[in-house]
Structures are given as C-alpha cells and as structure tokens.
Amino acid sequence: MGMITKDKSYFSSVCVETCGGICCDPWWGIISYPVVKQGGLASLSSFRAEVLKGIRARAQRIIEAYITSEEAPRALFKSPEKYNVLVRDIRATGSTITMNLVAMFAFRCAFVSADRSCAIHPLNTGREIRPPHCGFLGTPEAGPGEKGYCRIIHAALTGETAGIEKALAIEQQTASKNLSEGVGTAEEAADRVVDGVKAWCERYAPALLPRERPGAPIGRNDPCWCGSGQKFKKCHGK
Numbered sequence: 001m002g003m004i005t006k007d008k009s010y011f012s013s014v015c016v017e018t019c020g021g022i023c024c025d026p027w028w029g030i031i032s033y034p035v036v037k038q039g040g041l042a043s044l045s046s047f048r049a050e051v052l053k054g055i056r057a058r059a060q061r062i063i064e065a066y067i068t069s070e071e072a073p074r075a076l077f078k079s080p081e082k083y084n085v086l087v088r089d090i091r092a093t094g095s096t097i098t099m100n101l102v103a104m105f106a107f108r109c110a111f112v113s114a115d116r117s118c119a120i121h122p123l124n125t126g127r128e129i130r131p132p133h134c135g136f137l138g139t140p141e142a143g144p145g146e147k148g149y150c151r152i153i154h155a156a157l158t159g160e161t162a163g164i165e166k167a168l169a170i171e172q173q174t175a176s177k178n179l180s181e182g183v184g185t186a187e188e189a190a191d192r193v194v195d196g197v198k199a200w201c202e203r204y205a206p207a208l209l210p211r212e213r214p215g216a217p218i219g220r221n222d223p224c225w226c227g228s229g230q231k232f233k234k235c236h237g238k
C-alpha cells in the first residue's frame, strides 16, 4: 500500500489501491428529517401520499445539489437505484405521531469509472469540478461522525493489516446490506414506512389506527368519523 496523501485534492492511494472506491459505487445519499402526523393514522392514503412526497423531494434535492461546478453543470445522479427509508424515534402525544425518517438513496454516479475510480477527479481533469462532498470523502483529518470520515482511511493510517481488513469488511457488508434491504421505487419505500408506522400503532397506540366508517348517515358539518378533527365535508365527505 502506498502512502496516504493529506492533500484533499489528491487521489488517496487507499481509495484506489486498497478499497477500490466502495463509497462511489453506489453512492449513498442520506437525509434524516422529522415527520409529524396529526390526527393519527386517520387516513392511511393521505399519510402515504405525504410520505411519498417527502421521499421524492429529498431524492430530488440530492440530484439537484450534486452537479459539477462547470459553466454548463452536469448532474452526477439521475434517479435513485434503491431506496431504503427507515423509521426512527417514533412516538405519540395525544393524537399526534412524530417520527424521524432516515432516507437513504443509492445512486450510480455518471462519473464513476469501471474500476470505481472517479473520472472527474482533479488528477484527471486538472481542476476540482466535483460537488464539495466528493472532495471531503476520506479526509484523513475527519474523525468518527464528522463529514468525510472514512474508517478504512483511518485504519490505513495505523498501518495495521488486521484493522484495515476489518474496516474494509465492515464497509463492504454495510454497503451490501443497505443495497439488499433497499427497494426499487419511492412508492415501495413509502409503503414500507406506512406499514412500519401502522405496526407501531397496533402495538403502542391502537387508538390512532384508521377507524371504520359508521353505517349511520353523517351530517356535512359533523366531525369526520376518521378522527382527523375536520368537518366531514372537508375530510372524507369531500
């Protein structure tokens, strides 16, 4: 293994010789965001629509942010190849459910070469045209939890073969696990989130599950049967 350069604009020999560019193929974009659902799961379809809209918006945000800094910018990514959206920290207060969604998107970068190296790396182009995050990848100065941290680079800095192999195995396993657990569409990811929240409600907050529409007639100005708190005419009576 060669020496690791501390110059961020340089190819790290570890990335090329030891790792082979695990983090670029696929490249995982991760966004964590809060979701608040008032009125419980009164309407599963409206909750699903909200979740789906949120997932699509985050994926689009990444696509728009990751462009080259050229006169005519080029996008690194098209649509995600895989979606893996996890529900975290779910809780209910009254009829309000709050949670954090960790949305992970696997993208295939337009500039990753067959050998997983970066075709638009400064060493190939003579200038840095990649989005800022690419320049941070594997920054040796970054510690755990900091932007640009890579356990493989840090293990390589110690020079201990066992530690490097362990770090490589962890990264490879994590990448494969995330990919195999992901689904191919935003719709499927939204369905999983809804199923997960529904299962949580069944166990911890059954009162927040969707209700069945009563057989008796409902006045247009009566509260909606679903428990949303809205008038029937503005909710399921539309």
Ligand code: SF4
Binding pocket: 012, 014, 015, 016, 019, 020, 021, 022, 023, 024, 137, 138, 150, 151, 152, 153, 171
């Ligand atoms: S930053 Fe880490 S995971 Fe990414 S290519 Fe370099 S060594 Fe591999």
Ligand code: SF4
Binding pocket: 023, 024, 027, 076, 109, 110, 111, 112, 113, 117, 118, 119, 120, 121, 130, 134
């Ligand atoms: S532009 Fe280069 S460093 Fe950035 S994700 Fe694509 S291949 Fe990786």
